[in-house]
Amino acid sequence: MDNKKVYVISGPTAVGKSAVAIQLAKKIDGEIVNCDSVQLYKYMDIGSAKPSEAELNEVPHHLFSIVNPDYKMTVATYQKLAFAIIDNILERGKTPIVVGGTGLYLNSIIYEMDFAGDSKDSERRKELEEMAEKMGNKYMHDYLSGIDPETASKIHPNNIRKVVRAIEAYEAGDGIKSLDTCPMNDRYDFEFYALTMEREWLYDRINRRVISLVKAGLIEEVRKLLAMGYTVELPSMKAIGYKEIAAYLAGETDKLEAVKLLMRNTRRYAKRQITWLKRYDDVKWIEIQKGDTIGDVVDRMLEG
RNA sequence: GCCCAGAUAGCUCAGUUGGUAGAGCAAGGGACUGAAAAUCCCUGUGUCCUUGGUUCAAUUCCGAGUCUGGGCA
Numbered sequence: 001m002d003n004k005k006v007y008v009i010s011g012p013t014a015v016g017k018s019a020v021a022i023q024l025a026k027k028i029d030g031e032i033v034n035c036d037s038v039q040l041y042k043y044m045d046i047g048s049a050k051p052s053e054a055e056l057n058e059v060p061h062h063l064f065s066i067v068n069p070d071y072k073m074t075v076a077t078y079q080k081l082a083f084a085i086i087d088n089i090l091e092r093g094k095t096p097i098v099v100g101g102t103g104l105y106l107n108s109i110i111y112e113m114d115f116a117g118d119s120k121d122s123e124r125r126k127e128l129e130e131m132a133e134k135m136g137n138k139y140m141h142d143y144l145s146g147i148d149p150e151t152a153s154k155i156h157p158n159n160i161r162k163v164v165r166a167i168e169a170y171e172a173g174d175g176i177k178s179l180d181t182c183p184m185n186d187r188y189d190f191e192f193y194a195l196t197m198e199r200e201w202l203y204d205r206i207n208r209r210v211i212s213l214v215k216a217g218l219i220e221e222v223r224k225l226l227a228m229g230y231t232v233e234l235p236s237m238k239a240i241g242y243k244e245i246a247a248y249l250a251g252e253t254d255k256l257e258a259v260k261l262l263m264r265n266t267r268r269y270a271k272r273q274i275t276w277l278k279r280y281d282d283v284k285w286i287e288i289q290k291g292d293t294i295g296d297v298v299d300r301m302l303e304g
Numbered sequence: 305g306c307c308c309a310g311a312u313a314g315c316u317c318a319g320u321u322g323g324u325a326g327a328g329c330a331a332g333g334g335a336c337u338g339a340a341a342a343u344c345c346c347u348g349u350g351u352c353c354u355u356g357g358u359u360c361a362a363u364u365c366c367g368a369g370u371c372u373g374g375g376c377a
Contacts, residue, residue: 013341038341048341074338104340113337125339154335159344162336169338177337240341264330269341275334 006086006188007097007301010035010106010277011195012270014206016288016297018051020195021099023298025059031089033082034063035100035109038239040078041069043225046218047241049209062089069225069236076115079108086188103276110190110280111182117174124171128164143167151176184282193301194277197288203267210241210263219245240265 007030009021021032034040038048042065050056050064062085067073082098082105089096098109107113132140141157148170155162169176184190196202222245230237232246241262248258277283286300 036341037339072339075340076338079338102340104337104342107337111337115338117338156335156345159335161339161343165338174338179337182337235339235342238339238342242341265341267331271332272334273341276336276340278334279336 003093003095004090004188005095006090006109006190007095008035008106008110008190008192009097009099009195010101010103010193010273010283012202012273013049013101013266014209014270015195015197015202016294017099017101017195018049018055019294020297020301021097022051022055022058023294024301025097027298027302028095030095030097031060031062033085033089033096033098034061035082035098035102035105037073037078037100037102037105038236039064039100040066040073041071041236042067043069043221043228043230044236044239044242046213046216046221047239047245049213060094069228069230070234071236073235074115075104075108075113078105079113079115082109101273103273107179110185110192111179112185113182114177117172125164125168128167132160132164137163140164140167144170148175154178179279190282191301192280192283194280194283194285195288195297196274196285201290202270206266206270207263210259210266213241214259219249222246223249240269 007024007028009017009024011017024030025032036048038044039050040063041048044050045065051061055061056064063081066081086096086098086109098106100106108115128140137157137160140160140163141152141155144155144163144167145152148166151166151170152163155166157163166176197205218241222242225237225242226232226246226249232238232243232250237243237246244253244258244262244265247253247261248255253261284301286297288297
């Protein structure tokens with residue numbers, strides 16, 4: 001393929017990525033590739049703020065609603081799926097537009113991240129988790145220091161999830177690599193954009209969106225998922241919007257409390273996304289101003 | 305109109321026997337290679353309502369004022 005241009009549109013939740021991407025796709029004959037960990041799941045439409053049915057039909061959308069909520073998704077799997085569809089789009093002479101706010105998944109496309117090794121059976125992980133439960137975080141971290149001091153030095157002992165994963169990875173013979181040792185993926189020419197807006201405005205949009213999601217039937221959606229047997233233990237059901245509403249349905253909080261938590265957690269998530277995006281030096285930031293139309297934003301990207 | 309209480313961080317409030325202050329929540333900053341909307345780390349934000357007085361020193365004590373509650377008329 002001669003043209004290897006791939007657009008990437010990221011940014012915090014609720015900034016308006018989807019709408020901008022659709023507009024861009026129309027303009028450049030592009031196709032959208034999802035890079036949002038929750039929108040990969042079926043039945044999780046409202047809470048994950050997926051594009052509407054009408055929007056999905058406006059231009060081709062890929063990797064939305066492709067697995068059941070109990071599917072054990074990993075970055076490695078996502079990467080494989082994403083590369084396959086990106087190549088497919090390019091072969092057909094169209095332009096892929098990767099859209100989403102899941103930083104790690106973004107990395108798996110933009111950087112040369114090698115996930116060649118087998119995915120590990122979860123037995124060992126479970127064992128390590130039980131060990132952590134019994135012996136404590138410090139013990140596990142010390143253990144990691146014994147076998148892989150370099151990795152251990154980069155992980156806080158309290159971040160037991162990462163400690164466990166590091167032990168698991170070490171035992172499997174791969175270890176964990178860090179991003180700074182990782183070259184850019186040069187198979188494609190990336191046009192990497194991050195949308196932002198003034199923090200206060202973004203938070204206001206988030207708060208409003210939460211209300212509109214609830215009005216659109218979020219509670220019913222969560223009730224249905226639970227009825228289908230997708231319990232709160234599943235990673236998918238720990239996503240923002242699902243965990244808070246599930247807690248409400250279980251009687252752990254009242255409705256108002258659940259909505260407030262949902263707003264707060266979404267705000268915090270947006271903040272973490274912004275922090276993540278700041279690490280890239282080759283990202284072009286586009287600050288959306290009040291009064292900008294979606295077309296204005298797209299134009300700025302194409303000028304850019 | 306009179307009486308009482310309050311006024312301190314974005315919010316709710318604690319506190320300073322007089323030496324310019326701290327909790328919770330909200331917030332800010334950061335990390336990140338197979339769960340990532342996950343997981344984890346760090347941080348405190350101030351005309352202590354205004355104004356006189358006493359004092360070496362007042363956010364703290366006293367007086368007046370303003371505002372906000374509550375009560376009595």
